[in-house]
Amino acid sequence: MKQTRAKTGKSPKRATTMAEVAARAGVSAMTVSRALKSDGAVSEETRSRILAAVEELGYVLDLSAGALSSKRTGFVAALIPSINNSNFSDTARGITEAIEGQGLQMLLGYTDYDMEKEEHLVRAMLTRRPDGIIVTDGRHTPKARRMLQSAGIPVVETWDLPADPIDNVVGFSNAEASRALVHRLYQKGYRNIAFIGGASRRDTRGADRRLGYKRAVEELGLPVGRTISFGNPPISMEQGGEAIVHLIEQWPDVDAAVCVSDLSAFGAIMECHRRGWSVPGRIAVAGFGDFEVSRCSWPRITTVAVDCRNIGQEAGRIMLRAIDGVREDRRPGPETLIVPFEMIEREST
Amino acid sequence: MKQTRAKTGKSPKRATTMAEVAARAGVSAMTVSRALKSDGAVSEETRSRILAAVEELGYVLDLSAGALSSKRTGFVAALIPSINNSNFSDTARGITEAIEGQGLQMLLGYTDYDMEKEEHLVRAMLTRRPDGIIVTDGRHTPKARRMLQSAGIPVVETWDLPADPIDNVVGFSNAEASRALVHRLYQKGYRNIAFIGGASRRDTRGADRRLGYKRAVEELGLPVGRTISFGNPPISMEQGGEAIVHLIEQWPDVDAAVCVSDLSAFGAIMECHRRGWSVPGRIAVAGFGDFEVSRCSWPRITTVAVDCRNIGQEAGRIMLRAIDGVREDRRPGPETLIVPFEMIEREST
DNA sequence: GCGCGGACTGTTATCGATATCGTAGGCAAT
DNA sequence: ATTGCCTACGATATCGATAACAGTCCGCGC
Incomplete structure (x- = not known):
C-alpha cells in the first residue's frame, strides 16, 4: 500500500520550496526563513505551526539559494x-x-x-x-x-x-623536528646516520625534513651524504623496504636510518625482519608522523609526533x-x- | 606602484562579477556566460576579448549563483x-x-x-x-x-x-567473502578457527563478515562460538593485539583467527611477535580489506581484497x-x- | 531580389532564499 | 492622550548567474 509512490512519467523531483511551506503555515516566506534559522523574532505559536508544515512537506532548507542573498x-x-x-x-x-x-x-x-x-x-x-x-x-x-x-x-x-x-x-618546522631527531640519535650513540626520503621536490615537508637532517649531521660532524631517494610521493611502505636494502648495500657501516615518514620506516623494518637484520641491533630506524602502525608494530617505531x-x-x-x-x-x-x-x-x- | 591595492577601511572583498567582465569586454553578461562554459556559440574574436577581460579582472565564475538558475x-x-x-x-x-x-x-x-x-x-x-x-x-x-x-x-x-x-x-557480499575465507582456511587444514571483530552493531559490514564466518564454521562442523568482540568501530590495531591474547587464553586450542579487518589482524600478529608466538605456526591470522600494511608486514597477511x-x-x-x-x-x-x-x-x- | 537558415548576441524573466525596510499592535513611560 | 519602543511579521528588492526567447546580420539558393 505504498501511497507515497512518485507519479511516473513526469518529473517527480521538484523539491518543495519555502513559499509552499509558507502557504501551508499561513505566513510569509520571510517568516519561514526566520523560524528556520531560529535567530529571528518569531512567536512560539507561529514557529511550531511552521515546523509542522516543514515536517508534513518534508521540506529541507536550500542553502544554495540562501547563499546568494546572504553572500555567505x-x-x-x-x-x-x-x-x-x-x-x-x-x-x-x-x-x-x-x-x-x-x-x-x-x-x-x-x-x-x-x-x-x-x-x-x-x-x-x-x-x-x-x-x-x-x-x-x-x-x-x-x-x-x-x-x-x-x-x-x-x-x-x-x-x-x-x-x-x-x-x-x-x-x-619540519626541519627543526627532523634535526632534533638526528641529535637524539647521536646522543644515543649512533654515529652513521642516513636519511631515506622521496626524490622529488613535490613534497615540500619531506624536503624540509631532509634539510633538517642535513643540518644536523653537519653540525655534529657526522658523515654526510648518506641519503637514499626514491620516487614521488605518496611514499609507500614498500619503497621503505627497498630503500633500506640499497642503503645497507651502499654504506654497510650505517647504524641508523631516519625515514621521511613512518610508513617508509615501517616498510624498512619489516624488510629487515625478512632479511634477518635486527632492529635496532643491526640498524636503528626512526620515522616521522606517529602513524598508528608505529605504535603497534614490532618493534615499536621511534618517531616525531605532531597532533594532526x-x-x-x-x-x-x-x-x-x-x-x-x-x-x-x-x-x-x-x-x-x-x-x-x-x-x-x-x-x- | 601597486595600483590594484584595495582601498583600506571599507570592505575590500567584493568579488568581481560577470557584469563587470561584460562591461569591460563590451558585451552582455549572457555572452560572458556562454564564453566561459565553452558550449555556447560565441565568435572566436569575442571569446578572446572576454577571456582577456576575465584575466585582467581576475574573475572566477560563481557557480553558486549559476546553480540557482540552472538548477544544477x-x-x-x-x-x-x-x-x-x-x-x-x-x-x-x-x-x-x-x-x-x-x-x-x-x-x-x-x-x-x-x-x-x-x-x-x-x-x-x-x-x-x-x-x-x-x-x-x-x-x-x-x-x-x-x-x-x-x-x-x-x-x-x-x-x-x-x-x-x-x-x-x-x-x-561481505558475508560471502568472509565465508570463503574460512573455507579456504579449512582446506589448508585449520580446524579451530576463531573470529575477532567489533562488538557493536554499528559496523554493518563487520557484522556481515561475522555472519559469514558463523555460517562457514557451522557448515563445516567446526567448533562454533569462538569469537572475540572488542569495542566500537573504528577498529584499531591495538585492539587486535589485545583480542588475540584473550582469544588464546580462552581457547588455547585455537589454530587460526579471522579478523574483521587487516588492521586488527596486523595488531594481532605484532602482539604474537612480542609474545614469541609464531604466525602461522602457533596461530594463523587472516584479515580483510588488503590494506597496505598487509602487503608489507612480516609475515605478509592473508586477506580478502576488494578494489575500494x-x-x-x-x-x-x-x-x-x-x-x-x-x-x-x-x-x-x-x-x-x-x-x-x-x-x-x-x-x- | 527574396526568403531562409544558421551563427552570434542581447533582453527579460527566473531560480529560492535573505536583507532591508516598513507596518501593526501592545505596553509602559510621560 | 501622546510618545516611544519593542515584538512579530510582511512586501519588495536583490544576490549573480542562466534559460528561454528574440532579434540582427550575413550568406546562399532559387
Whole structure:
C-alpha cells in the first residue's frame, strides 16, 4: 500500500520550496526563513505551526539559494596533499570537527603533492565562493598565491611555517623536528646516520625534513651524504623496504636510518625482519608522523609526533574567528600558531 | 606602484562579477556566460576579448549563483563511515576521480559508523541540493531512507548488497567473502578457527563478515562460538593485539583467527611477535580489506581484497549516467553492480 | 531580389532564499 | 492622550548567474 509512490512519467523531483511551506503555515516566506534559522523574532505559536508544515512537506532548507542573498555560502575549502595519508585525513577530520557545529561545510580537495594541481583546485574552489580556505603547505604557484590573496576571504596555511605567510598559519618546522631527531640519535650513540626520503621536490615537508637532517649531521660532524631517494610521493611502505636494502648495500657501516615518514620506516623494518637484520641491533630506524602502525608494530617505531587532528581543529578555529570578523566588518589580524612536536622514543632506536 | 591595492577601511572583498567582465569586454553578461562554459556559440574574436577581460579582472565564475538558475549545483554528496580508514578514503578518491572531470565536486561527510549521524548528514547534504548522493552501507534509519527516496536525485549505495536497494548499488557480499575465507582456511587444514571483530552493531559490514564466518564454521562442523568482540568501530590495531591474547587464553586450542579487518589482524600478529608466538605456526591470522600494511608486514597477511578505489569509480560513473539521465528527462533504471572480491593468500596462514 | 537558415548576441524573466525596510499592535513611560 | 519602543511579521528588492526567447546580420539558393 505504498501511497507515497512518485507519479511516473513526469518529473517527480521538484523539491518543495519555502513559499509552499509558507502557504501551508499561513505566513510569509520571510517568516519561514526566520523560524528556520531560529535567530529571528518569531512567536512560539507561529514557529511550531511552521515546523509542522516543514515536517508534513518534508521540506529541507536550500542553502544554495540562501547563499546568494546572504553572500555567505557556509563553505570552507580545504586542500590537502592526499586523502589517503592518515596524517592529512586526521587534519581534515579536525577541520570538520571545528566547523561543523557552526553550520559550515568543508569542501575537500586533494593536490596529490602537486603545486599545479593545487592552483587548479584553488580556482575550482573559488568558483564555489567559500567563506574561507585552508591549504596545506606554505609554497604555491605565483598564480595560486595571487588568487588566495585577492579572494577577499580568510586563508590558513597549515603544516608548515611559510617564510612569507599569506594570512594565518598553523604549523611547525619540519626541519627543526627532523634535526632534533638526528641529535637524539647521536646522543644515543649512533654515529652513521642516513636519511631515506622521496626524490622529488613535490613534497615540500619531506624536503624540509631532509634539510633538517642535513643540518644536523653537519653540525655534529657526522658523515654526510648518506641519503637514499626514491620516487614521488605518496611514499609507500614498500619503497621503505627497498630503500633500506640499497642503503645497507651502499654504506654497510650505517647504524641508523631516519625515514621521511613512518610508513617508509615501517616498510624498512619489516624488510629487515625478512632479511634477518635486527632492529635496532643491526640498524636503528626512526620515522616521522606517529602513524598508528608505529605504535603497534614490532618493534615499536621511534618517531616525531605532531597532533594532526589538532592542526585541523586549530586551523578551523582560526577560520571561524576570521569569518566572524569578516561578517562584523572587523578584520582580525593574521594569526600564526606554532604547534608543538614531540619526539617519541620507542624500541626501534 | 601597486595600483590594484584595495582601498583600506571599507570592505575590500567584493568579488568581481560577470557584469563587470561584460562591461569591460563590451558585451552582455549572457555572452560572458556562454564564453566561459565553452558550449555556447560565441565568435572566436569575442571569446578572446572576454577571456582577456576575465584575466585582467581576475574573475572566477560563481557557480553558486549559476546553480540557482540552472538548477544544477554540480555537487555529488558522498557519505563514508570514516575518512581515516584507507578503504573508505580510497573509495572517496575513486569517486573524485570519476566525477571531477565532469565539473562535479564531491561533498564529503563522515558518519562515524553511526546511522543517526548518517541521517543527520543526509539532511545537511540535501540542504546543498546535490545532483546526486552516494552512501556507504545499505542500512539507514527510516527517516534517512525516506529522505533519500524523496530527494528526487540519483542515489548509489556502496560497499554492501542491500536487500531492498533505494536506487543504484555498487557492492559485494561481505558475508560471502568472509565465508570463503574460512573455507579456504579449512582446506589448508585449520580446524579451530576463531573470529575477532567489533562488538557493536554499528559496523554493518563487520557484522556481515561475522555472519559469514558463523555460517562457514557451522557448515563445516567446526567448533562454533569462538569469537572475540572488542569495542566500537573504528577498529584499531591495538585492539587486535589485545583480542588475540584473550582469544588464546580462552581457547588455547585455537589454530587460526579471522579478523574483521587487516588492521586488527596486523595488531594481532605484532602482539604474537612480542609474545614469541609464531604466525602461522602457533596461530594463523587472516584479515580483510588488503590494506597496505598487509602487503608489507612480516609475515605478509592473508586477506580478502576488494578494489575500494574501483568501487568509488564505478559509483561515480553510475552517478554520472544517472545525472545525465535526469538532465535529459530520461530516467535510467537502477543499476546494481556487484564488484568482485579476491582472496589473497600470504604468509600469515 | 527574396526568403531562409544558421551563427552570434542581447533582453527579460527566473531560480529560492535573505536583507532591508516598513507596518501593526501592545505596553509602559510621560 | 501622546510618545516611544519593542515584538512579530510582511512586501519588495536583490544576490549573480542562466534559460528561454528574440532579434540582427550575413550568406546562399532559387
